[in-house]
Amino acid sequence: MANAIPTREENYSEWYNELIKRADLAENSAVRGCMVIKPYGYSIWEKMQRALDDMFKETGHTNAYFPLFIPKSYLSKEASHVEGFAKECAVVTHYRLKNDPNGGGVVVDPEAKLEEELIVRPTSETVIWSTYKNWIQSYRDLPLLINQWANVVRWEMRTRLFLRTAEFLWQEGHTAHATADEAMAETRQMLEIYARFAEEWMAMPVVKGYKTANERFAGADETLCIEAMMQDGKALQAGTSHFLGQNFAKAFDVKFQSKNGGLEYVWGTSWGMSTRMMGALVMAHSDDAGLVLPPKLAPTQVVIVPIYRSEEQLAAITEKAKEISAGLKKAGISVKFDDSDANKPGWKFAEYELRGVPVRLAMGARDLENGTVEVARRDTKTKETVSLEGIVAYIEGLLEDIQHNIYQKALALREANTHYVDTWEQFTEQIEKGGFLLAHWDGTSETEDKIKELSKATIRCIPYNAPQEEGKCILTGKPSSQRVLFARAY
């Protein structure tokens, strides 16, 4: 190996950074905290978008687009919302540049100061609810089920490729409903969609649950989330779905006339999933040789590498490879035949492993003679020689198997690193080793803060399926009726 990436064991965080760059997913840009998503990375994101978008459409949502800029005054209409985001907003103050009279390029034209400053959206609740006010008059206008694909900006102090960038891409759904029950059902439904996407497409098991008041979205009455475990045992919030109550309806005066003639405030939800999932995908499955992509999201699912000495051999192999690729494509599998002469087979093997292509076929003179092909799977790095007879069905099965296998592997990792702890001593000892800790908590924000301060662990969620049981808070010893999920998080 000429330029090996650091191993996960050596330095997990450096392994992550290096892998993102080497696998051609993204790189840092000239602007601090902003990344360039490279074609290979973007094509994975496009697959994620497609899968999610289809699920949104199936559940009755439609896409729309709202502006990038938000008048400053909008942001402050919902008190806890502005409190949550104010510290990380980019602000537009001017609309024109002019030549520097001192000759140093261009400067901001002080004459061109905006009357009201514009905020670059950190999220779009305010601009959307101010629009919904015009769209909603009657119960007949409800529910309003809208999603937008957009970029948002949050001026983070410390950034990391995909996991935390100053600008990121996401989708944000914003819905309005006539009743609290309906809005809550929507909130739950969207969390189910996120969980399904994470588990079925990303092959990443998640824990579904409720955020505590501390961790709730700024402006929400309830935040549901899915939490995943990365290979280093840390938690990553993978998607959130918020029940906004009537908070934004009241802030933006969005009322509707009900069937019986009354005037009522609308109930809202919002939900989002971002390019952070790209980081999750990397950290959930990849290994020291590079990316391991779930077949359902891999831009290229199968690569065929010819091994040849002469032009004649290459021609014969090409003919066979074209035949195989046609068969695979017909079955809906994306295939690349890499007959470029720029690199040797060994180089190509390493390169496609780095890029996480799930299945590699190598075909040489020997195979041609025997009517076989060498099939290598990325997840287990095992190879076997397989007859060309029925090869398409074989690979279809193999891709499903890989998708299933990496999910099981991630699930096994999570289960092996999820612990029940009952004392503060156990808690502090175990948290250093990483993983999810299920422990009793007295339900107060003060205790939660204290635990965070002492251990750097946060309550990731109160799991949906938390069984009711008597217990004592690990810190204060006060009574508790269920365990909550603690972890250190990204």
Added chain:
RNA sequence: CGGGAUGUAGCACAGCCAGGUAGUGUACUUGUAUGGGGUGCAAGGGGUCGUGAGUUCGAAUCUCGCCAUCCCGACCA
């Protein structure tokens, strides 16, 4: 914004302490032999040494300012 470090070829780095022709690996170009796990050999192209000033006959090297990036904290999808 506090603490620490670093800016030299596309990338990774040496050279700086003890000032004197800008170097190594890799990538790139050409040729050649190779080809079942990052190929060998040969030749070649590429650098305002982050930036501005100062010291000096002479600065990548010494001094001061500025800028940028990274790491550790506070903040966070």
